[in-house]
Amino acid sequence: MNKIAFLFPGQGTQYEGMLDDLPQTTLTSSLLERAQNRLGHDPLLLDDKEHINTSVGTQLSLFIKGVVLEAHLEEEKIYPHVVAGHSIGSFAAAVAAKVLSFEDGLHIVKKRAELMDNVGGKDYGMGVIVGVNKEKLVHIVASVHSETTPVYIANENAEDQYTVSGKRIGIEVVLEKARKQGASKAKFLNMTVPSHCPLMNDVGKTLFGELEKCTISDPAVPFIGNKRARPLQTGSAVKEDLAFNVSHPVLWHNCSTIMKELGVKLFVEMAPGHVLVDLIKRKYPEGHFFPLSSFSLDDVLFLVKKYKSK
């Protein structure tokens, strides 16, 4: 039987009104109601023009969408053999793996977004670099990084796709050098929060404290951690990864590789977008990829059932 992974995307895929196209079912209504009770306001306000690009709006919208879509797959008895999320996506993945309740997840994600906002500011940001290998980038970043121009490798998305995080003046030089060394793309992301680097150390610590107050269970299926790309099997390991992924690089390239090595053949990516399956697909012609942004829920249910037994 073919193994299935459920993937949960991270920031960058959000869009205005992204919670409006959730399946119109009683399951969606009941989850939104639970979100309203926990948050104290209508969750559908999170994705409007005013809020969607705030940290809270983005992160909670992605979290809610991921949880709602995953619940619909489960309702049809489609279960994952492994789950993985990119950065904020990890929290919905943790709910899918039964580590964390939906309610606790809402609270933690909101907290995470608020804490992250306190770190950033107009001097900070992130950049994306495509077309240089890690060795080169490590070298470039090391040559630029200093106390006054802090810059770090943030995400390792593929062998030749990275993001960097830190102060904009440092990032600017890194982008320039990367371009000179053959990067096909090197530009700022539309963000003022330097995620996934040591500037977030305190956020991680506070979040860990918050997670200590939640009920944490062992994952029902292996949860691929962002920090070390390990298939995690205990609640405490997942908790640690959820808290501190914010201050460490996301090793997504290794996360994809590990899922392949674990024998996963089917990848279902929760909406929005299809960034994560695209990253895996390039190197995995034998895989089958079903992003819920491109396929209807019914199609995915049909296709997963079809390919599962093959």
Added chain:
Amino acid sequence: MMKNRSWTTKRDEKRKKLESVQHLVKGKIIDTKNMKEALECLISSGDRVVLEGDNQKQASFLSEALNSVDPKKIHDLHMIMSSISRPDHLTLFEKGIGSKIDFSYAGPQSLRVAQMIEDGVLKMGEIHTYLELYGRLFVDLIPKVALVAAEKADEKGNLYTGSNTEETPTIIEAAAFKDGIVIVQVNEIVEELPRVDIPSDWVDFVVQSPEPYQLEALFTRDPSGITELQILMGMMAIRGIYEKHNVQSLNHGIGFNTSAIELLLPTYGESLGLKGKIAKHWTLNPHPTLIPAIESGWVESIHSFGGEVGMERYTAARPDVFFTGKDGKMRSNRALCQVAGQYAVDMFVGSTLQMDYYGNSSTVTSGRLSGFGGAPNMGHNPHGRRHSTPAWLDMITTNSSMERGKKLVVQMFETYGQGNSPVFVESLDAIKVRDEAGLATTPVMIYGDDVTHVVTEEGVAYLYKAEGLEERRQALSAIAGVTKLGREQSPKEMRKLRDKGLVALPEDLKVKRTEAKRSLLAAKNVRELVQWSDGLYDPPEKFKNW
């Protein structure tokens, strides 16, 4: 004198173990549903267990069965696997059923292996070439239990392994004659076997697997993926190496570079009048891309490590070329073919992901622990060789009365490889991997002093002629294109190297770049391979695009 010591402790222990499963077996047959319980009786914690899995054929049912045993009863096994290829091979260690591993190749699981070593879940023995690992099965890694796969068995326990004999007889021999226990999964138990590949005396138990053993078509390269750059390199190799040194016998790797050469022999090779003069004897698996060369009468013999999915009817119909049994089907043998590839052939041609400036090469990359399987075996000059052939003698560069020939070890690659990274690097990732994984030595696939030739899209470097490391570096620089190493080269030096015969460019070899077209391939896709085979080749579904 140790008068009271028993000399039959191993035999006694085996007898006891066999007795302990009598309620679970009928003669030699273990009922499929009793497999877990039988393993729990037959294996003890700490035992050395060989689990069969090379890179193609896997004892998949036994691997799953071993994963199902109770880790409280059986733990800390010392596993020996030539290839770690299945996810459950490593789950064994996560569960604590196994704790130590000795292996040859872990390509498909190389990140997990590296992670588990780092996390202390897996204790690393050594990385071996296939032959070394087989060798140690008879020395200091003698197995207590062998878990292997065959195609068919009869009630007595005779085995039929057919074209995928692979390493099964070698593993079984090491266990069976040293009071180890041999357990075989088979696809089918039949009354009469087509032929006996392994006699029942060597086998303790047979279990019918609910599903056929896992088999991958690893040696099939679709000609439609061959590029014109690879064709150019193939033409240079044929002229500048095969023809120049009169290569009679050889092994090819599994890359597109070498499949291009296989498909150029009946066209380009033929036009040079080389048929019957070169590349007659082969040690390799039945590569489908060899079909046109075989059909055109180029190939006299092929001995194989294993079979190839889809080539069964074809190999059976060409017994003059392939090794076959009295039943008509092919017989392979991984250990013997590795020996042949090491000692008996003129040349090995392979590829690599990285090569340093002195010709040392490795396919391990940072954070991954993969090993090399058979490549280092065939990709080196065996100093024990005493017979001579024209190509071997052609490597002699001095007049010393003690001079001897050399095996041709050829590396072929494009200067820029995967992810647009240069293949020529100042320092191999393998050195980092050595430190990360705490290995005793750097995992080098082929050492620079064993490499006689390097072929890139720029030309051929004749490293065997290089006097000293500096000249070796210069010769590599001359064919390193626009990589950092290549930019070291000045036109003056290049001229000197070409005059000395250390480097040949296409024009030196009378190879026209403009002729390197896909139309030169004897078959341009899988369908044409089927046509060449007279319909005898049955490609796996994933290669059928018509």
